[in-house]
Amino acid sequence: MVTMTDTALTHARAAAERVVDPEMPMLTLADLGVLRGVDTTDDGTVVVTLTPTYSGCPALDEMRHDLRRALHDAGHERVEVRTTFSPPWSTDWISDEGRRKLAEAGVAPPDRIGPREVGGPVPLTLAPPSRLVRCPRCGAPETEETSRFGPTACTALRRCRSCAEPFEHVKEI
């Protein structure tokens, strides 16, 4: 049986899932994996749960604002956006659709890194990073890092050795 609440929840979810990332607007917050949940309470309040990509993500406030606005515009009067830090966001949460959209926009998507080991010291590797990042423009595998940090907290800068185009890469965490 479909209840009123189910319908409202489906509607709210759809509205929240359309909101795009303020810094990488080719992605929705759902594609990016930072939209962790949309629920409704007994009194009809829509509760959206959001998680930041990085602790200091400057876009978090805008995401909250955009979510509230999108849900208000979709007819939901009472909206609460909650932020949660645990479990910590991982680039593995970027959807396949999100990866496709990133590549299409000229941003190299992150590799999948799988679950990390818990406990014990985090090893330090002094060798240069050996990860293969293909050029999102020409597909060539020969690319080099030009800057460890990029214009947003989650990207690094690279350059293609084949077509010489510079591009952003969503770095794996």
Added chain:
Amino acid sequence: MSSHHETDDENVPGTERSGADGNVYDALATADDDGRWAFGTGFDAGTAEIDAPAPEGVDREDLAAYCLMLADDALIASQRLAGWTTKAPELEEEVALANIALDLLGQARVLLSRAGHLGAAEPFRAGPWDAQRSGAGPLPQDDEDVLTYFRDDRAFRNVTLVETDLGDFGRTIAWLLVLSSWRLALMQRLTGSGDPVLAAVAGKAVKELTYHRDYAAQWVLRLGDGTEVSHVRMQAGLDAVWPFVEELFLPHAVERRLADAGVAVDPGGLRAEVDAVLDQVLPTATLTRPERPAVGLVGGRGGRDGVHTEALGTLLALMQSLARAHPEATW
């Protein structure tokens, strides 16, 4: 910005992005928030973990003090790194240092909010800056902002390493290698904390600090094993930072008590791991581990007790003076 995106906007009312599609004034015209305080943005009460009560059997004041220690380490380090903005040797390194500062600021904000939730901000809501204010009563700002802008140096609980002058790029990199190796070892252990906020902050911080340490280590290698000049300056930077390393491993009474309660980390236990990292990096970079006496505590008290070097005073003056002169400014 892209045509793909504009199409989305036409079809989906309510998701239009100001700025992204040209009309940057949209956000101003449709803003539904009240005026924002000019010097901070504040987490709302909607941050899930921050509202959690202190774990059973854990002293609330101790937990607040511990959150302040870890917050202040990150906040002051972040402010120091921000001093490189517009002055770094290359644009890429400026972006890197600013990004690291931003990660640390993010860690600080959650921890300050947690300390505030446990009552740490209340003593600082009234003060001499009241004379600048038209309204009566305590400061209305969020806890994290009160703790950042309206505490005096004696109320800061950071280790002195983070407040020291960063000098040249070599010294900054030495400072960052030590700081990120130490904080990573600490945060890695803190992921198992009995306090849900500390565990959550640590879970994110481990990923960030791993990247910071990697960045610092790569630069230590490049400069230490680089030219004659870069080697000399890298070694000098390491030497300058070294006297402040000892304090990182001295446990404060609050850290001891909370470590026993399964909430905090005793920093004494971090030394072996930090040493192992330095022993891996320094010889590879052809650098010598310095043998220099530690900067001592004053009467057994150091940064964790609010006893700081003079460097903190000027840092705080830069960070706080504007907010204190205009405590009610909004935009």
